[in-house]
Amino acid sequence: MATLILVRHGQSTWNAANRFSGWVDVPLNRVGRQEAMQAAKKISSYCIDVCFTSKLVRAIETTAICLTEGTGACHDKSPVFKHDFDDSDWHGWDKYEGYIEQEIPIFINPALDERYYGDLQGFNKAKMAEKVGKHIVHQWRRSLDTRPPGGESLKDTAARTIPFFQNRILTHLKNGDNVLVSAHGNSLRSILMHLDHLSPEEVPHLELATGIPIVYKIDAEANITNKVIL
Numbered sequence: 740m741a742t743l744i745l746v747r748h749g750q751s752t753w754n755a756a757n758r759f760s761g762w763v764d765v766p767l768n769r770v771g772r773q774e775a776m777q778a779a780k781k782i783s784s785y786c787i788d789v790c791f792t793s794k795l796v797r798a799i800e801t802t803a804i805c806l807t808e809g810t811g812a813c814h815d816k817s818p819v820f821k822h823d824f825d826d827s828d829w830h831g832w833d834k835y836e837g838y839i840e841q842e843i844p845i846f847i848n849p850a851l852d853e854r855y856y857g858d859l860q861g862f863n864k865a866k867m868a869e870k871v872g873k874h875i876v877h878q879w880r881r882s883l884d885t886r887p888p889g890g891e892s893l894k895d896t897a898a899r900t901i902p903f904f905q906n907r908i909l910t911h912l913k914n915g916d917n918v919l920v921s922a923h924g925n926s927l928r929s930i931l932m933h934l935d936h937l938s939p940e941e942v943p944h945l946e947l948a949t950g951i952p953i954v955y956k957i958d959a960e961a962n963i964t965n966k967v968i969l
């Protein structure tokens with residue numbers, strides 16, 4: 740039986756300022772780092788074999804905190820980041836292949852990046868709602884199909900996250916590995932939508948809190964046998 744842990748990064752500086760972030764690479768703030776530490780404690784009983792994170796620093800910081808503040812008791816392996824979107828880096832870590840048994844690989848991949856918020860990035864969400872109307876902003880933020888101006892719809896985001904989940908993450912789960920995925924509100928919503936078979940009507944109601952791990956138990960045939968929110 741494998742475990743899949745999905746965690747939205749801790750609070751970022753722009754989450755706190757209520758600004759659309761998308762692909763803007765803002766870091767965690769102090770609250771976010773504390774949330775990541777709480778997440779690390781909550782998942783400390785799971786022995787993580789492999790991790791995946793987006794390439795945005797808020798998800799990377801969350802992963803690093805989760806693996807250095809919580810799971811140490813599980814085994815002596817060292818977390819090592821693998822920049823698997825950059826071909827040249829693959830050669831770098833081939834060199835220490837002999838140490839692979841002592842590592843928890845963390846694959847950094849832009850397929851897990853936040854939904855691209857296009858022209859909205861940087862704007863305050865409440866001020867934008869005053870300007871164009873709450874309903875429009877809600878559609879941009881939560882509907883499945885609506886694209887925010889110049890950005891990705893959740894469906895567009897799913898077109899990169901779900902193939903990545905199926906081709907990269909599921910392979911480990913079928914092997915019985917415990918997998919941690921650190922990503923973003925909308926990139927994770929697109930994966931949850933797929934895992935939980937949500938209808939387009941259910942998708943707008945799905946909200947993910949920062950730093951709260953969601954744990955799935957998955958059997959060798961990739962069936963979900965249990966789900967808990969920690």
Ligand SMILES: O=C(O)[C@H](O)COP(=O)(O)O
Pocket residue numbers: 758759760761762853856864880923924925
């Ligand atoms: O990109 C952002 O601004 C946040 O990560 C998610 O924002 P949302 O809740 O407005 O989709």
